[in-house]
Amino acid sequence: MPRRRRCRRVASQPRFTYFKPIGIRAMDLEEVELGMDEFEAIRLKDYLGLEQNEAAFEMGVSQPTFHRIIDEAHRKVAKALIDGLLLRMSREDQVVIVEKESYRIFECFDCESRWSVDYGIPKPMKCPNCGSTLLARVKED
Ligand SMILES: [Zn+2]
Structure with a gap:
């Protein structure tokens, strides 16, 4: 095969x-x-x-x-x-x-703040700064 x-x-x-x-x-x-x-x-x-x-x-x-x-x-x-x-x-x-970090980074479309979330923790539903739900994972490549 x-x-x-x-x-x-x-x-x-x-x-x-x-x-x-x-x-x-x-x-x-x-x-x-x-x-x-x-x-x-x-x-x-x-x-x-x-x-x-x-x-x-x-x-x-x-x-x-x-x-x-x-x-x-x-x-x-x-x-x-x-x-x-x-x-x-x-x-x-x-x-x-690839050498991977132990966290991933999210960005808020409304207030443009960024924060990291460790693996094993679910992806966030709301921005911790403004409460917006318009979030995206930031590509690190
Ligand atoms: Zn925000």
Whole structure:
């Protein structure tokens, strides 16, 4: 099966390379590889709790693309858990590693104030300065 070339932003390399069921030698296990973009999708949406549109924004992909990536990631992780596979984290060099801040910045269209919100905290509904609901995420690129 030919592999598509990928160029997607991920914030960090996985810290762990393999997960396997205990008591079975790795060489006796079927292996499934989680792509770095799939790992990143899980990290952003499932681990940090970002909304899908925020997670897609972080990775620099469209929402439909993000949806495909995380669907495939969930399918692989589920198969590894249920069937007892060796789950290997890919370290592809096609992806762009970006140093990410631990917060994102929002801007108010009414009073033009800007403020930061840590990841894991939901995106704000109102401007903390004037109470306006006309807010936008500021692109840092
Ligand atoms: Zn405001």
